[in-house]
Amino acid sequence: MLLGGRGPAAGDPRRFTMSVLNAVLGGGMSSRLFQEIREKRGLAYSTYSFSAGYTEAGIFGLYAGCTPARVAEVVGLMDEQWRLLAEEPLSDGELRRAVGQLSGQLVLGLEDTSSRMARLTRSEIATGELWTLEETLAAVRAVTADEVAALAADLRSRPRSLVVVGPFEHDLAGELLAGLA
Numbered sequence: 001m002l003l004g005g006r007g008p009a010a011g012d013p014r015r016f017t018m019s020v021l022n023a024v025l026g027g028g029m030s031s032r033l034f035q036e037i038r039e040k041r042g043l044a045y046s047t048y049s050f051s052a053g054y055t056e057a058g059i060f061g062l063y064a065g066c067t068p069a070r071v072a073e074v075v076g077l078m079d080e081q082w083r084l085l086a087e088e089p090l091s092d093g094e095l096r097r098a099v100g101q102l103s104g105q106l107v108l109g110l111e112d113t114s115s116r117m118a119r120l121t122r123s124e125i126a127t128g129e130l131w132t133l134e135e136t137l138a139a140v141r142a143v144t145a146d147e148v149a150a151l152a153a154d155l156r157s158r159p160r161s162l163v164v165v166g167p168f169e170h171d172l173a174g175e176l177l178a179g180l181a
Contacts, residue, residue, distance in 0.1 A: 004061025
């Protein structure tokens with residue numbers, strides 16, 4: 001299943017905040033979605049969040065792969081984690097871990113010429129700006145817990161879509177989406 005909607009565009013100043021939000025919510029094995037849905041409850045074999053910024057629009061979503069019998073519970077938990085992120089600012093430790101994870105990914109992602117050129121091309125096409133690695137790392141480090149909460153609340157307040165794939169006899173996605181606060 002996928003739950004999501006519009007996210008920040010590539011040139012949106014909140015794109016770095018989006019990166020931190022994504023890392024905390026569903027960006028790896030220490031993320032809130034992975035820990036709550038997979039590790040703690042064993043409800044899904046895969047769960048994560050994702051975002052992509054384009055020139056004039058962006059997307060943000062949550063994914064989980066689970067059995068059809070668990071869909072309603074997993075959708076509720078995904079939405080709950082999103083809500084908690086919007087309502088309760090990150091702890092200093094959680095923010096530091098997310099920034100560290102992103103910083104490491106940025107540095108390691110530039111280890112070969114092809115990756116460096118792809119990064120520069122994406123930046124030029126999407127924003128017309130070429131940021132140095134140091135500028136990008138500084139922008140990620142500057143993200144605050146309050147900014148992450150504000151962006152999570154903004155994204156959650158927007159119209160969202162839910163897509164479920166499975167053997168369902170009725171409009172389960174519409175039913176579940178209508179039930180989300």
